[in-house]
Amino acid sequence: MFWYEDEVKRLEQEHLKLPYQPKTAFYGSSTITLWDSLYDDFKDFSPVNLGFGGSTLSACAWYFDRVFAQFxxxxSVIIYAGDNDLSNNRHPEEIYLFLFQLFENIQRRFGVIDCTYISIKPSPQRWYLNDQVKYTNKIIEKEISQRSNQLHFIDIYNLYLDENHRPNASFYQSDGLHFNKLGHDLLKDKLVGHLSTLVLQ
Incomplete structure (x- = not known):
């Protein structure tokens, strides 16, 4: 895990940049890290961006205490990670276990708060993993549906497919892996609606 050290040190200082106490933490891999407009997109929810590039769900669970120590x-915690685990030859069941370990870490630190997992996206670059992506999403969604009302699953998979049920390249950067602005805007619309619902509960 040592290769994440510089990124984690950066996140340990993130609170110093904010003029408010964050309420909504966005945590996970480069889908979060590279979201340049995140602070503006979610300003009504007092956000903090705690993504670190290349991270896996196992790394998110491992570094949780350090990253969240200052908050x-x-x-509410919004999580996106898992596709890097799959590309590192982790099995869907392992990803499932890492996620629920992370949920336990969150509840130990903050009590029973809202935790939202965003499904793994399809991507042109990693289309060879598609069956594993779908299976991972399926087993996580099933388990979350049987758990506490504070655990949520946001399914974005179909949003990023074209009419041929393949990843729609218009939502991705040229690397075929990371979202461009259109891709993040689509995710923003989905999450703003979800977070607004949580606030009203």
Whole structure:
């Protein structure tokens, strides 16, 4: 895990950049890290971007205590990670276990708060993993549906497919892996609606 050290040190200082106490933490891999407009897109929810590039769900669970040590008032955590685990030859069941370990870490630190997992996206670059992506999403969604009302699953998979049920390249950067602005805008619309619902509960 040592290759994440510089990124984690950066996140340990993120609170110093903010003029407020964050309420909504965005945590995970480069889908979060590279979201340049995140602070503006979610300004009504007092966000903090705690993504670190290339991270896996196992790394998110491992570094959770360090990354979140400076935050006291978090009441919602949005998580995107998992496709890097698959590309590192982790099995879907392992990813499932890492996620629920992360949920336990969150509840130990903050109590029973809202935790939202965003499904693994399809991507042109990793289309060879598509069957594993779909299976991972399926077993995570099933388990979350049987758990506490504070655990949520946001399914974005179909949003990023074209009419041929392949990844729609218009939502991705030229690497075929990371979202471009259109891709992030689509995810923003989905999440703003979800977060607004949580606030009203």
């Amino acid at each position: 006291e008032e978090i009441n």
